[in-house]
Amino acid sequence: MTDITAPSPPAAGDRYVLNPMYLFRWEPTQDAHVLLYPEGIVKLNQTAGDIIARCDGHRTVADLVGELQQRYPGDDERVTEGVYKFLEVFRAKGWIRRQA
Amino acid sequence: MPKDGSVVRLDGQGKPLWLVLELTYRCPLKCPWCSNPVDYARDGEAELSTAEWKRVMREGRELGALQLGFTGGEPLLRDDLEELVADASALGYYTNLITSGVGLTEERLAALKAAGLNQIQLSLQSSDRELTDTLVGARAFDLKLKVAHQIKAQGFPMVLNVPVFRHNIGQVADILALAEQIGVDYLEFANIQYYNWAMVNRDELLPTREQIAAAEREVQAARERLGDRMTIYFVIPDYYEGRPKACMNGWGSIHLTIAPDGAAMPCQEARIIQGLEFPTVRDNSLAWLWNESPTFEKFRGDAWMSPTCRSCDEKEKDFGGCRCQAFLMTGDAANTDPACSRSPHHHLIGEAIARAHAPGRKVQPLVMRNDGNSRRLAQGGQGGGGAGTGCGSGAARVEVDHV
Numbered sequence: 148m149t150d151i152t153a154p155s156p157p158a159a160g161d162r163y164v165l166n167p168m169y170l171f172r173w174e175p176t177q178d179a180h181v182l183l184y185p186e187g188i189v190k191l192n193q194t195a196g197d198i199i200a201r202c203d204g205h206r207t208v209a210d211l212v213g214e215l216q217q218r219y220p221g222d223d224e225r226v227t228e229g230v231y232k233f234l235e236v237f238r239a240k241g242w243i244r245r246q247a
Numbered sequence: 248m249p250k251d252g253s254v255v256r257l258d259g260q261g262k263p264l265w266l267v268l269e270l271t272y273r274c275p276l277k278c279p280w281c282s283n284p285v286d287y288a289r290d291g292e293a294e295l296s297t298a299e300w301k302r303v304m305r306e307g308r309e310l311g312a313l314q315l316g317f318t319g320g321e322p323l324l325r326d327d328l329e330e331l332v333a334d335a336s337a338l339g340y341y342t343n344l345i346t347s348g349v350g351l352t353e354e355r356l357a358a359l360k361a362a363g364l365n366q367i368q369l370s371l372q373s374s375d376r377e378l379t380d381t382l383v384g385a386r387a388f389d390l391k392l393k394v395a396h397q398i399k400a401q402g403f404p405m406v407l408n409v410p411v412f413r414h415n416i417g418q419v420a421d422i423l424a425l426a427e428q429i430g431v432d433y434l435e436f437a438n439i440q441y442y443n444w445a446m447v448n449r450d451e452l453l454p455t456r457e458q459i460a461a462a463e464r465e466v467q468a469a470r471e472r473l474g475d476r477m478t479i480y481f482v483i484p485d486y487y488e489g490r491p492k493a494c495m496n497g498w499g500s501i502h503l504t505i506a507p508d509g510a511a512m513p514c515q516e517a518r519i520i521q522g523l524e525f526p527t528v529r530d531n532s533l534a535w536l537w538n539e540s541p542t543f544e545k546f547r548g549d550a551w552m553s554p555t556c557r558s559c560d561e562k563e564k565d566f567g568g569c570r571c572q573a574f575l576m577t578g579d580a581a582n583t584d585p586a587c588s589r590s591p592h593h594h595l596i597g598e599a600i601a602r603a604h605a606p607g608r609k610v611q612p613l614v615m616r617n618d619g620n621s622r623r624l625a626q627g628g629q630g631g632g633g634a635g636t637g638c639g640s641g642a643a644r645v646e647v648d649h650v
């Protein structure tokens with residue numbers, strides 16, 4: 148089940164999963180990850196791709212933050228903030244859903 | 248058909264991101280707003296073969312195409328559809344089937360699923376059985392509903408496409424309820440665009456501004472009620488906007504359509520522009536057609552624009568509107584789209600609206616899309632509409648199915 152109730156900000160224990168409507172993959176001709184869905188194409192920047200690749204329904208937000216902090220060492224606080232912000236935006240766009 | 252509501256958050260970088268294959272113009276239905284050419288039944292080249300379509304898809308991927316639409320006519324009339332879908336999936340496309348639903352069975356759905364089809368766009372014309380069947384000229388309503396449920400049962404993402412015009416614009420609330428019950432993911436109310444068959448029937452089909460406003464209010468209420476559950480698009484009619492649509496994101500910018508006979512076009516309507524040639528994939532590589540053919544080059548950039556557009560600060564946003572509409576209504580495809588309030592031809596839009604709603608206007612029967620009407624319209628020199636006339640004048644001479 149996915150939540151359809153009023154949105155609340157991501158919490159450390161939440162798990163996100165890609166909206167099944169979307170196809171997420173690496174696209175060599177764009178040199179980027181893309182999201183493909185009915186009527187749309189989104190080219191993702193590297194960070195966005197890194198985050199969506201990890202929205203697999205298993206990793207928690209805390210796991211995700213940990214992995215991204217390792218991948219982008221230096222400013223843990225900024226990475227954490229970025230992940231939370233991105234998740235919120237992606238969910239609002241309908242790309243990912245929070246698992247209930 | 249790629250829509251004005253389409254989302255492309257990505258600069259095409261000169262790549263044909265969106266490839267649309269019109270597998271056939273044949274269709275069991277007779278929609279009098281159909282966007283297929285009015286003269287589709289004229290004797291012409293044969294449809295591309297399976298092998299030829301496969302070559303097109305391969306070359307499209309090489310050029311960077313990502314989205315692939317199978318449409319028509321009715322694409323299910325091609326019995327190689329499953330084979331083509333399988334090929335497209337293997338090539339890495341996101342595959343869309345755009346269908347009336349006629350010809351879709353449990354077996355074919357399962358085969359399409361196995362072939363890797365990503366999504367299905369089903370058209371529905373009304374929430375009312377009788378009205379649907381009358382409008383499309385066949386018993387289709389029950390079948391469409393059954394197919395809609397089967398599509399969801401097979402787990403396909405589904406777009407329900409509702410072409411909107413005078414006869415069904417009052418049913419928006421009922422159609423929303425029906426879509427909710429089916430479990431539609433995307434519901435698209437597409438105010439029809441007035442080319443081809445829709446242009447022939449424009450006086451009968453064009454809704455009023457008040458009708459559109461009322462429909463939009465229903466949509467807004469539903470959006471608030473349904474939240475994330477269903478995405479609802481409402482494609483506005485440019486006749487009432489004062490602003491043109493950013494047609495196809497610009498001519499030859501990201502869209503490439505291949506007609507049943509292999510003609511390469513920047514959009515599905517482009518063939519109505521007289522004086523342009525549409526070379527085919529039978530004689531040319533897709534790369535040449537896209538990158539070098541004079542037809543695709545013709546309206547790229549802004550050198551071709553009228554002074555009205557070239558000096559306008561909106562030109563990067565709407566590219567001067569629709570070339571087909573400019574041609575149909577003004578006789579010159581390079582003119583500013585008359586839907587734009589800055590166009591010197593904008594009064595033509597007002598006149599069309601006034602004509603369609605003139606007090607005491609006599610209701611005419613709809614001219615159904617069928618082979619007989621198609622041949623007659625083609626003969627009358629109305630192949631897609633002569634300049635300026637908007638082909639409405641052809642209506643008197645053609646055979647009328649019923650309604």
Ligand SMILES: C[S@@+](CC[C@H](N)C(=O)[O-])C[C@H]1O[C@@H](n2cnc3c(N)ncnc32)[C@H](O)[C@@H]1O
Nearest residue numbers: 280281282319320345346347370408439440445
């Ligand atoms: C031309 S049809 C071909 C596929 C299939 N026969 C069908 O009707 O779904 C493609 C899509 O265009 C829509 N359509 C047809 N005529 C239109 C028009 N004049 N303006 C906008 N959309 C139109 C249909 O509702 C359909 O969703």
Ligand code: SF4
Nearest residue numbers: 274276278281320347
């Ligand atoms: S819009 Fe209607 S008539 Fe035209 S191709 Fe689709 S189903 Fe056939």
Ligand code: SF4
Nearest residue numbers: 556559561562567587
């Ligand atoms: S004048 Fe041309 S560029 Fe300016 S808004 Fe109108 S159509 Fe667009």
